[in-house]
Amino acid sequence: MKRYIAIFAATALGLTAAAQPATARMSDKDKAAAAAAAIAILGIAALAHNKHHYQNGYEPGSGEETAEFERGYRDGLHGYPYWEGNRTPSYAEGYQAGDREREISMAHRRVAxxxxxxxxxxxxxxxxxxxxxxxxxxxxxxxxxxxxxxxxxxxxxxxxxxxxxxxxxxxxxxxxxxxxxx
The missing domain is CATH 3.10.450 (Nuclear Transport Factor 2; Chain: A,)
Structure with a gap:
């Protein structure tokens, strides 16, 4: 996944550089456009990177649900106890996904x-x-x-x-x- 992010960033940089005329200075407008393009590409790469966390057809519908899912995912992944104060379905889905990934990553440490x-x-x-x-x-x-x-x-x-x-x-x-x- 890091390779895809690097490819997206390099492509954005290459397209931005190719689209600019060979001048010594970039105008503020050109700098803002280049920054917006880079941010958009990195945002798409970040969304694609976290998409593998969602399982069983679940996908958050809003930014708040995504944040709750990620909070639950991190808690499950790091082995923290389930936070009973948060009863949202997004947190529960994230916790289950993180807990499953933790079990898979720790399988080599299990001994019969x-x-x-x-x-x-x-x-x-x-x-x-x-x-x-x-x-x-x-x-x-x-x-x-x-x-x-x-x-x-x-x-x-x-x-x-x-x-x-x-x-x-x-x-x-x-x-x-x-x-x-x-």
């Missing part, structure tokens, strides 16, 4: 419940890896986890570009420690 080790297993692995690399616990990042057996967890941890794999019990007890990824 069975792929999450117990907190004690994570903590034990983080402490061992931090000691091995002589860093604080905040520098240890978990990249993958799986359960090879009941109450056992294979946890891959990274510090920078270096990896270690811990095999842990649910209680945080270390079973095995290897360097590298699994």
């Amino acid at each position: 419940a069975e792929a999450k080790a117990p907190p004690m297993a994570y903590r034990g692995c983080a402490e061992i890896v931090a000691r091995n690399f002589a860093v604080g616990l905040n520098h240890v990042h978990f990249t993958r986890v799986r359960s090879p057996a009941k109450h056992e967890w294979l946890i891959e941890a990274a510090v920078g570009h270096q990896y270690m794999t811990c095999t842990m019990r649910d209680t945080g007890e270390l079973i095995d420690l290897r360097g590298g990824q699994f």
Whole structure:
């Protein structure tokens, strides 16, 4: 979409420059016309940019409805709670659209419940890896986890570009420690 805006702006600038005679100065009237053309093209590009937010055939009918929709959209997109003080249909539509887009954009962060080790297993692995690399616990990042057996967890941890794999019990007890990824 940014590419379209840039193309529209470049086209407006090119048309404005081509329409002007080759003189050293532009009159105030010519400057106002060029500014109006650029604003019109950028306005069309901005409207086209936000049009993808509207779903299920909904489209605001006025500027006030558009503002309410955008307010709801931003609230939903950023995960803010639904504003109960605003009961307009435009806000509700915007909130739903923003919330849906947030869910889609956050999908890569969702991890299935069975792929999450117990907190004690994570903590034990983080402490061992931090000691091995002589860093604080905040520098240890978990990249993958799986359960090879009941109450056992294979946890891959990274510090920078270096990896270690811990095999842990649910209680945080270390079973095995290897360097590298699994």
